[in-house]
Amino acid sequence: MDKHVNVPFDAETAVSLRTGDYVYLTGTIYTARDAAHKRMQEALEKGEQLPLDMKNNVIYYMGPSPARTGRPIGSAGPTTASRMDKYAPKLLELGLKGMIGKGKRSREVKEAIVKNGAVYFAAVGGAGALLSRSIVSSQVIAYEDLGTEAIRRLEVKDFPVIVVIDAEGNDLYETAVRDYCRE
Amino acid sequence: MRTINVVEITENIKEMCIEATHFLPEDMGNAMKAAADSEESPLGRQILQQLQENLKIAGEDMIPICQDTGMAVIFMEVGQDIHFEGGSLSDAVNEGVRQGYTEGFLRKSVVSDPIHRKNTGDNTPAVIHYEIISGDRLRITVAPKGFGSENMSRVFMLKPADGLEGVKNAVLTAVKDAGPNACPPMVIGVGIGGTFEKCALMAKKALTRPVDKGSDVAYVRELEQELLEKINRSGIGPGGLGGTTTALAVNIETYPTHIAGLPVAVNICCHVNRHAVRII
Numbered sequence: 001m002d003k004h005v006n007v008p009f010d011a012e013t014a015v016s017l018r019t020g021d022y023v024y025l026t027g028t029i030y031t032a033r034d035a036a037h038k039r040m041q042e043a044l045e046k047g048e049q050l051p052l053d054m055k056n057n058v059i060y061y062m063g064p065s066p067a068r069t070g071r072p073i074g075s076a077g078p079t080t081a082s083r084m085d086k087y088a089p090k091l092l093e094l095g096l097k098g099m100i101g102k103g104k105r106s107r108e109v110k111e112a113i114v115k116n117g118a119v120y121f122a123a124v125g126g127a128g129a130l131l132s133r134s135i136v137s138s139q140v141i142a143y144e145d146l147g148t149e150a151i152r153r154l155e156v157k158d159f160p161v162i163v164v165i166d167a168e169g170n171d172l173y174e175t176a177v178r179d180y181c182r183e
Numbered sequence: 184m185r186t187i188n189v190v191e192i193t194e195n196i197k198e199m200c201i202e203a204t205h206f207l208p209e210d211m212g213n214a215m216k217a218a219a220d221s222e223e224s225p226l227g228r229q230i231l232q233q234l235q236e237n238l239k240i241a242g243e244d245m246i247p248i249c250q251d252t253g254m255a256v257i258f259m260e261v262g263q264d265i266h267f268e269g270g271s272l273s274d275a276v277n278e279g280v281r282q283g284y285t286e287g288f289l290r291k292s293v294v295s296d297p298i299h300r301k302n303t304g305d306n307t308p309a310v311i312h313y314e315i316i317s318g319d320r321l322r323i324t325v326a327p328k329g330f331g332s333e334n335m336s337r338v339f340m341l342k343p344a345d346g347l348e349g350v351k352n353a354v355l356t357a358v359k360d361a362g363p364n365a366c367p368p369m370v371i372g373v374g375i376g377g378t379f380e381k382c383a384l385m386a387k388k389a390l391t392r393p394v395d396k397g398s399d400v401a402y403v404r405e406l407e408q409e410l411l412e413k414i415n416r417s418g419i420g421p422g423g424l425g426g427t428t429t430a431l432a433v434n435i436e437t438y439p440t441h442i443a444g445l446p447v448a449v450n451i452c453c454h455v456n457r458h459a460v461r462i463i
């Protein structure tokens with residue numbers, strides 16, 4: 001089912017999304033991948049504030065290629081989400097409502113998605129040029145020294161994603177593959 | 184004896200880094216088109232069509248096909264009658280990578296130390312494989328490798344008794360474990376035989392062989408076909424979201440090996456199976 005959703009969004013919106021929904025996101029999302037997650041965890045351990053409030057926000061696991069002059073961003077597709085599994089449950093506990101990436105998540109992340117009423121979206125891996133067209137602006141807001149791994153605030157318009165794990169814990173990677181398995 | 188100034192190498196590598204990250208080889212483009220036509224899952228077809236559009240935008244707007252523009256893997260097949268002048272050949276290759284990734288707006292994805300992880304800022308160093316061949320020509324292959332798929336690659340040290348069935352199981356295990364993480368549809372490079380490092384290198388190099396050109400060895404060609412069919416029956420599909428197109432090709436290279444061993448390496452590549460080739 002095609003849906004248009006504004007970001008950030010609350011738990012009510014998160015639980016209304018279902019595995020297999022094709023969702024177009026419009027609004028503000030944030031990028032963070034390996035190194036930024038490691039730093040955020042270190043900040044939390046030291047009792048410091050995070051560079052962004054997790055509440056109702058969506059994190060896109062993505063490190064872009066550099067923007068050419070006059071463009072908001074370079075190629076901007078998802079990276080493998082499982083590398084962030086170690087950090088995701090804590091951020092979900094802090095109010096994170098959505099994650100965009102590609103690939104399977106751990107049992108711990110799935111449980112945290114269900115417990116906190118959140119959602120895991122996949123963007124099409126390796127479609128970075130196409131996806132960049134749905135990004136209107138990009139601004140580094142933290143950890144600039146990390147280069148492509150810095151945290152960026154992105155304004156997106158009709159950014160296309162697919163609900164893979166919904167708030168009930170359904171997982172499209174498991175169900176859809178079974179439908180086409182001919183072994 | 185033929186003399187080549189290494190400045191020429193730098194210039195070529197720079198152009199090839201930019202070319203490879205924006206334009207897929209023709210055989211890959213054709214395979215992607217064919218997959219979009221034959222895929223049975225509606226969502227799978229939609230994803231494959233988006234990937235077609237992605238390739239078009241990449242070429243027209245000069246924006247990399249994928250944001251992970253890879254670690255630069257470079258095969259240098261050097262004719263033994265060539266003499267290089269003007270400095271170190273490896274330095275010239277790395278200078279080409281530096282210029283290509285900087286001037287071409289490519290992502291800098293290399294860290295200087297695997298533990299301390301500070302970005303080198305210019306995507307150097309490259310991973311360079313030299314091979315001495317006969318003649319006075321230099322064949323350069325630039326194959327920027329993304330790590331979504333690289334991370335899912337495996338080496339299996341099988342026993343001779345495991346035989347052909349063992350090899351098939353190893354490849355299928357690696358592909359199924361990779362699933363959606365490796366950005367399917369994938370291309371599977373396989374090295375069978377040699378030693379621990381030789382089979383891994385063959386698997387890498389197998390990815391640079393055109394996907395529409397099977398092995399020259401009859402039984403290997405049949406094995407490539409059989410594995411491709413089996414992989415496409417797994418159901419993983421485009422993006423790992425179900426379907427009949429999980430891989431576009433299986434390319435296998437073999438080499439003699441030891442009486443005690445049967446090494447098998449599986450190097451997985453996503454659908455952005457990039458490589459640029461030039462003969463100088």
